[in-house]
Amino acid sequence: MSKDIAINGDAAVALAWKQVDPDVCAAYPITPQTIIVEKFAEYVSNGEVSTEFVCVESEHSALTLCVTSASAGARTFTATASQGLAYMWEMMPIAASMRVPMIMAVANRAVSGPININNDHGDVMSARDCGWVTLFAENVQEAYDISVIAPRICEHHDVQLPGLVNLDGFILTHAIERMTPLDEKTVKDYVGEYKPLYPLLDVKKPVSHNLMDGPLFYFPHKYQTVLAMENALEVTREAFRDFEKVSGRKYNVVEEYKCDDADCIAIVLGSSFGTMKEAVDQLRSEGKKVGVAMPRLFRPWPVADLAKLMKGKKTVIVMDRHLSIGSYGPMFPEVVAAALENDDMPKMYNFIYGLGGVDTMVSDFVSVFNDAESGNAKRVNYVGVKE
Amino acid sequence: MSSLALKDLSKLPVRLASGHRLCAGCPESIIARQILMGTEKEVVVSCATGCFEVSTTIFPFTSWNTPYIHTAFGNGAATCAGVETAYQSLKRQGKIKEDIRFVAFAGDGATYDIGLQALSGAMERGHHMLFVCLNNEAYMNTGIQRSSATAMGASTTTSWAGSVMPGKKEFPKDMTMIMAAHGIPYVAQAAPHAWRDMIAKSQKAFEINGPAFINAIAPCPRGWRFASDQTVEISRLAAETCIWPLYEVENGTDYKLSAESQRIADGKLEKKPITDWINSQGRFSHLKEERWAPVVEKMQAEVDRKWDSLLKLCKL
Numbered sequence: 001m002s003k004d005i006a007i008n009g010d011a012a013v014a015l016a017w018k019q020v021d022p023d024v025c026a027a028y029p030i031t032p033q034t035i036i037v038e039k040f041a042e043y044v045s046n047g048e049v050s051t052e053f054v055c056v057e058s059e060h061s062a063l064t065l066c067v068t069s070a071s072a073g074a075r076t077f078t079a080t081a082s083q084g085l086a087y088m089w090e091m092m093p094i095a096a097s098m099r100v101p102m103i104m105a106v107a108n109r110a111v112s113g114p115i116n117i118n119n120d121h122g123d124v125m126s127a128r129d130c131g132w133v134t135l136f137a138e139n140v141q142e143a144y145d146i147s148v149i150a151p152r153i154c155e156h157h158d159v160q161l162p163g164l165v166n167l168d169g170f171i172l173t174h175a176i177e178r179m180t181p182l183d184e185k186t187v188k189d190y191v192g193e194y195k196p197l198y199p200l201l202d203v204k205k206p207v208s209h210n211l212m213d214g215p216l217f218y219f220p221h222k223y224q225t226v227l228a229m230e231n232a233l234e235v236t237r238e239a240f241r242d243f244e245k246v247s248g249r250k251y252n253v254v255e256e257y258k259c260d261d262a263d264c265i266a267i268v269l270g271s272s273f274g275t276m277k278e279a280v281d282q283l284r285s286e287g288k289k290v291g292v293a294m295p296r297l298f299r300p301w302p303v304a305d306l307a308k309l310m311k312g313k314k315t316v317i318v319m320d321r322h323l324s325i326g327s328y329g330p331m332f333p334e335v336v337a338a339a340l341e342n343d344d345m346p347k348m349y350n351f352i353y354g355l356g357g358v359d360t361m362v363s364d365f366v367s368v369f370n371d372a373e374s375g376n377a378k379r380v381n382y383v384g385v386k387e
Numbered sequence: 388m389s390s391l392a393l394k395d396l397s398k399l400p401v402r403l404a405s406g407h408r409l410c411a412g413c414p415e416s417i418i419a420r421q422i423l424m425g426t427e428k429e430v431v432v433s434c435a436t437g438c439f440e441v442s443t444t445i446f447p448f449t450s451w452n453t454p455y456i457h458t459a460f461g462n463g464a465a466t467c468a469g470v471e472t473a474y475q476s477l478k479r480q481g482k483i484k485e486d487i488r489f490v491a492f493a494g495d496g497a498t499y500d501i502g503l504q505a506l507s508g509a510m511e512r513g514h515h516m517l518f519v520c521l522n523n524e525a526y527m528n529t530g531i532q533r534s535s536a537t538a539m540g541a542s543t544t545t546s547w548a549g550s551v552m553p554g555k556k557e558f559p560k561d562m563t564m565i566m567a568a569h570g571i572p573y574v575a576q577a578a579p580h581a582w583r584d585m586i587a588k589s590q591k592a593f594e595i596n597g598p599a600f601i602n603a604i605a606p607c608p609r610g611w612r613f614a615s616d617q618t619v620e621i622s623r624l625a626a627e628t629c630i631w632p633l634y635e636v637e638n639g640t641d642y643k644l645s646a647e648s649q650r651i652a653d654g655k656l657e658k659k660p661i662t663d664w665i666n667s668q669g670r671f672s673h674l675k676e677e678r679w680a681p682v683v684e685k686m687q688a689e690v691d692r693k694w695d696s697l698l699k700l701c702k703l
């Protein structure tokens with residue numbers, strides 16, 4: 001085991017990449033992802049990785065190169081954020097339908113307009129229907145760890161889907177935290193060798209990739225992606241179990257904090273999970289039975305785990321760091337749907353918060369719990385916005 | 388192999404099988420087969436979305452007897468570049484032994500318009516790939532809409548010849564010159580009637596150490612409105628009228644004519660008037676009306692201007 005280091009989230013992702021040593025990386029700069037590719041480019045320049053590193057002319061080409069490189073039979077990584085992901089969007093469902101297990105880190109940032117470089121989940125949420133395995137990190141350690149774990153999940157032959165590793169822009173990408181990395185051999189052994197299925201460069205067995213489907217085949221092919229995504233749930237649990245063996249760090253598809261005996265729980269993604277734990281501790285000291293949970297795995301959506309979590313709870317709060325304008329926050333309907341698996345529905349409230357990087361403090365989350373429990377909350381609430 | 392003898396070419400593997408669904412008289416399969424005759428090495432083919440892509444790969448069938456990949460429309464060059472990058476990495480690491488070549492096919496929309504950025508980027512980065520534009524001068528796959536490769540005066544479904552408009556009002560973008568300006572090792576303009584010239588250019592393109600671009604004119608019976616048995620003749624006429632000069636540019640500076648274009652420059656072949664070109668295709672039929680005579684004059688003047696400029700570049 002290596003000793004602790006002080007490192008920011010972007011550099012931690014780059015360190016994980018260096019240790020995995022992918023065959024190809026193609027990327028385009030965008031704040032707050034830049035440190036990942038800058039740091040990785042440094043590893044390339046110093047011969048510390050065997051990666052073919054391509055500085056493309058756009059995010060559309062970045063994702064295209066990654067998709068076809070992975071199709072060709074190379075382990076391939078990239079990173080983006082916000083507008084970059086928006087520009088890539090055309091290629092997102094194509095990547096999933098071509099079943100390429102490439103990995104993309106997303107330094108979560110608000111989507112224009114107005115233009116804003118700070119954190120929210122607008123970028124990843126607009127990609128949620130595309131068929132990518134999606135993981136969230138709470139802190140720098142987790143950004144590193146899930147960067148190591150993601151290829152294990154996505155490259156599994158029962159899955160074969162692209163993967164997103166989400167870390168909150170600036171809050172994690174640029175914040176220096178203490179972290180315990182693994183040594184390189186442990187990472188390489190854990191991730192294993194990339195064994196592509198039907199690689200394009202196997203020229204002795206020529207294959208055609210991404211053909212045109214009529215209605216007869218399009219839907220059944222999409223359904224195969226659904227099955228692959230369902231498989232990803234069990235494969236993720238297995239990858240987490242194996243990771244614990246080599247790192248001592250235990251991960252769950254849904255992380256819980258003081259939820260067991262709680263009457264009221266909140267569900268949140270990303271770095272706010274840490275802030276909400278503080279809020280829970282404060283309220284607990286006042287004798288309130290509250291808890292908080294984070295779906296570390298957002299795709300596939302862990303319905304059974306969430307249903308179990310919500311069973312018998314009086315109140316469930318869903319924190320969304322994005323808007324589906326004209327509807328609820330994007331996660332709220334999904335949590336409600338998971339609650340339908342139980343006989344009794346809790347009271348459920350949606351809180352939209354922190355858009356465009358608005359700081360959401362422990363005190364704000366304490367108010368969220370209090371409003372939900374006191375009956376002052378509406379169905380959808382906008383934290384800190386004068387309505 | 389650098390032989391251009393028919394008996395040698397006939398022994399090359401057939402990488403694009405017959406039975407595809409291109410229209411009768413479509414030159415795209417002719418051009419692709421000529422291009423693929425340019426190397427005996429393993430070839431990975433990529434296509435941008437378009438006529439050629441949809442006609443050769445309708446699931447569960449494929450016409451490709453060589454590795455083939457397609458992703459989307461505006462990223463033909465990036466699609467090929469990603470495979471080539473994977474190859475460079477795996478080859479360097481000793482995980483691939485074969486010597487492989489890479490070719491991207493794209494229509495004029497996917498080259499001149501929506502694909503220009505990805506193409507320019509790929510050429511600048513120096514991927515070892517050949518990008519071939521199957522230039523039928525409009526968006527034929529979606530139903531003959533104008534592109535920036537469409538000829539002035541051509542009637543298309545978004546630039547109709549009407550009572551006040553003579554078809555497309557603008558001259559096409561000179562994509563071959565734009566690619567030459569990238570200073571890449573090899574750029575050429577070719578046409579399928581000049582098969583020997585096309586294959587020779589393809590051979591050069593596959594063997595140079597870097598990116599290459601071939602702009603192949605692809606007369607489209609449906610979109611240009613001519614009989615489907617006239618494809619090769621129309622292609623020849625493009626060279627004979629100097630609408631589509633056949634030439635190559637090495638390293639962005641060394642220009643050289645070939646085939647009919649060389650013979651016209653040498654005074655051994657007559658340069659035919661633009662009216663021969665206009666009269667051969669229905670997309671220009673309105674230009675026979677007296678009121679559009681100034682448009683025809685303008686077209687001839689532009690052909691002459693560009694031809695003279697090309698002769699200077701070729702130091703002739």
